[in-house]
Amino acid sequence: MKLSKKAKVTLVGAGPGAKDLITLKGLKAMQSADVILYDALVSEELLSEIDDSTLKIYVGKRCGKHSFTQDEINTLIVEHAFQYGHVVRLKGGDPFVFGRANEEIDYVESFGVVVDVIPGVSSVIAVPGSQGIPMTQRGISSSFWVMTATKKDGSFSQDLKFASQSETTMVILMGIRKFKEIIQEVIKYRNPLTPFAIIQNGTMKSESFSVGCIGDISGAVNNIEDSSPGIIVIGDVVAEHPSFFEEEVQRVLYSSL
Ligand SMILES: C[S@@+](CC[C@H](N)C(=O)[O-])C[C@H]1O[C@@H](n2cnc3c(N)ncnc32)[C@H](O)[C@@H]1O
Incomplete structure (x- = not known):
C-alpha cells in the first residue's frame, strides 16, 4: 500500500x-x-x-x-x-x-x-461513433438529444415525446428493457421508416448491434440482452451504418419478389 x-x-x-x-x-x-x-x-x-x-x-x-x-x-x-x-x-x-x-x-x-x-469519453457519442453512426449530419440532423426514456417512477419523460416530434437524433440511455414501449411512443410521431440502432457493450469485445426501422422491431427485439448496457439511437443518421444499408437492400429485394 x-x-x-x-x-x-x-x-x-x-x-x-x-x-x-x-x-x-x-x-x-x-x-x-x-x-x-x-x-x-x-x-x-x-x-x-x-x-x-x-x-x-x-x-x-x-x-x-x-x-x-x-x-x-x-x-x-x-x-x-x-x-x-x-x-x-x-x-x-x-x-x-x-x-x-x-x-x-x-x-x-x-x-x-x-x-x-x-472528464471521460461518454458512451453517448463514442458507442454509436465507433459503429460509424454520427450524431449530426449536414442536411439530415442538426442536433442530438440525449435522454433516459423513463423517470424515477418508471413513467415516460416528456422529453421522449418532444424529441420524437422533432428531427433530432435521439440517443436513449438505460432504455434497453423498455425498448418496445419506447418505440411504441416514438412511432406516434415519427415515420415508421425512421431507422434505429441498438448497441450493447459498445467498444468491448462482447459488443452487439441491431438495426432496423421503427415500423418493424421484431428482429431487434430477439437480439436484446436484457442484462447488458445498451444505447438506442433513433434517427435518419443511423442509415449511415453499412448493415442498415444491407438490410434495406434485402428488404427492398424481398418486397419486390
Ligand atoms: C448510468 S448511465 C452512465 C452513462 C455514462 N456516464 C456515460 O457517459 O457513458 C449508464 C448507461 O449508459 C449506457 N452505456 C454506458 N456504457 C455503454 C456501452 N459500453 N455500451 C452501450 N451502452 C452503454 C447504457 O445505456 C447504460 O445503461
Whole structure:
C-alpha cells in the first residue's frame, strides 16, 4: 500500500468500455491512486492495468451483484480518502452524464476534501461513433438529444415525446428493457421508416448491434440482452451504418419478389 495520508478525491471518467478509451490524464490518476472505487460499467481489463498494491473496490449498482446505494457510495469515498489518501472514483463514460457526480462531489466537499474531475469519453457519442453512426449530419440532423426514456417512477419523460416530434437524433440511455414501449411512443410521431440502432457493450469485445426501422422491431427485439448496457439511437443518421444499408437492400429485394 502506498503511504499518502492527505485525503483527496479524483472523479475519473473511465470511457465507454474499451480499456484504451480512458484519457491519459485519467489513467495517470488511476496509477497514482491509493484506492480505486469503481462502477459496474468499468471494464476488468482497464482495472488490470493498475497493479495490486492499489486497493480496487467495486461499488456498482448492477443487478446480480450486491448493489450499493448512493449514500453508501458517498460514505465509502470519504472513509477511504481519510484512511488511505488519494481515492479515484472511477465512473463509466463521463462522470457528468447520468453519473450522479454532483451528489458525490457535494458530499465529499462537505468534509473539506478536495475533489478534482477528469472528464471521460461518454458512451453517448463514442458507442454509436465507433459503429460509424454520427450524431449530426449536414442536411439530415442538426442536433442530438440525449435522454433516459423513463423517470424515477418508471413513467415516460416528456422529453421522449418532444424529441420524437422533432428531427433530432435521439440517443436513449438505460432504455434497453423498455425498448418496445419506447418505440411504441416514438412511432406516434415519427415515420415508421425512421431507422434505429441498438448497441450493447459498445467498444468491448462482447459488443452487439441491431438495426432496423421503427415500423418493424421484431428482429431487434430477439437480439436484446436484457442484462447488458445498451444505447438506442433513433434517427435518419443511423442509415449511415453499412448493415442498415444491407438490410434495406434485402428488404427492398424481398418486397419486390
Ligand atoms: C448510468 S448511465 C452512465 C452513462 C455514462 N456516464 C456515460 O457517459 O457513458 C449508464 C448507461 O449508459 C449506457 N452505456 C454506458 N456504457 C455503454 C456501452 N459500453 N455500451 C452501450 N451502452 C452503454 C447504457 O445505456 C447504460 O445503461
